[in-house]
Every structure is written in C-alpha cells, then in structure tokens.
Amino acid sequence: MKISDITNYLESLAPLSSQESYDNSGLLTGSKNVEVTNALIVLDCTEAVVDEAIRKKCNLIIAHHPIIFKGLKN
Numbered sequence: 845m846k847i848s849d850i851t852n853y854l855e856s857l858a859p860l861s862s863q864e865s866y867d868n869s870g871l872l873t874g875s876k877n878v879e880v881t882n883a884l885i886v887l888d889c890t891e892a893v894v895d896e897a898i899r900k901k902c903n904l905i906i907a908h909h910p911i912i913f914k915g916l917k918n
Contacts, residue, residue: 845879845880846876846877846878846879846880847871847874847875847876847877847878847880847904848877849880850880850883850904850906851871851876854906855870867910868910869910872910872911878903878904881901881902881903882900882901882902882903882904883902883903883904883905883906884896884902884904884906885905885906885907886905886906886907886908887907887908888907888908888909889905889907889909889910889911893907
C-alpha cells in the first residue's frame with residue numbers, strides 16, 4: 845500500500861476542504877508514492893515519537909496535530 849492510498853482514504857473521511865484556516869492537514873513531508881512498511885498513529889508528533897517510529901521501522905507517522913502549524917503548507 846502506498847502513502848497515497850492511506851491519505852486518499854483519510855481525506856475521504858475528513859476532506860481537506862473542511863479544514864479550518866489555521867489547520868495544516870494532509871501530507872506535510874515525503875512522497876505519496878512511497879510504499880508503507882509500517883505506520884505509527886499518534887496525537888502529537890514529538891521527537892520521542894519519531895525515535896519510536898525509527899525503532900519500530902515505521903516509514904509513516906499519522907498525527908492528529910501537525911508538526912508544522914504556520915508558514916509551510918503541504
């Protein structure tokens with residue numbers, strides 16, 4: 845399964861058009877064409893979460909709160 849398959853599914857449940865102006869939803873880094881090996885689902889993406897993802901060989905982190913709130917978009 846590719847990251848695009850997962851983002852398409854999540855966006856079918858919560859369309860990007862329904863986000864608030866302050867939200868930064870969607871894929872923030874990486875490529876949608878990457879094959880997902882393992883995923884970690886979290887509330888906040890902290891440095892400890894990234895370390896855990898590395899230990900568990902996850903190449904996708906799905907976080908409720910984005911790591912980037914302002915400035916950079918998608």
